[in-house]
Amino acid sequence: MMSHKSTSTLRILATAGVVLFGLASQQAMAHAHLKTETPAANAVVTSSPTELTLGFSEGVEPSFSKVEVNGPDNKPVKTGAFTLAEKDNTQVLIPLPTPLTSGKYQVSWHVVSVDGHKTQGQYIFTVK
Incomplete structure (x- = not known):
């Protein structure tokens, strides 16, 4: 006992x-985890997207977050300003002002969530 x-x-x-x-x-x-992306990870698209959309599991702080795109031969791609979708701080919009040429593209992101936690990652997609 x-x-x-x-x-x-x-x-x-x-x-x-x-x-x-x-x-x-x-x-x-x-932590703000990447839940969706357009173009999707590992996707092969037939035409150049005009913007990237990244959807996170929680809101992100644009002032402390960044998305970079590298194209074929690891060359940086010029992007527009990092913005959030209207009325949805979980959706990040990255304009692509110049059409992408054929090849593989890597999207690298690091974000700070609204509660201050940092996360990062990357994915690829291909333009045919």
């Missing part, structure tokens, strides 16, 4: 474990 002290210690440890798990789960959910 367990003593009262052992039972109390187990309850405290169990409660602490639940609290820590809850905090860890909240932190994992508190």
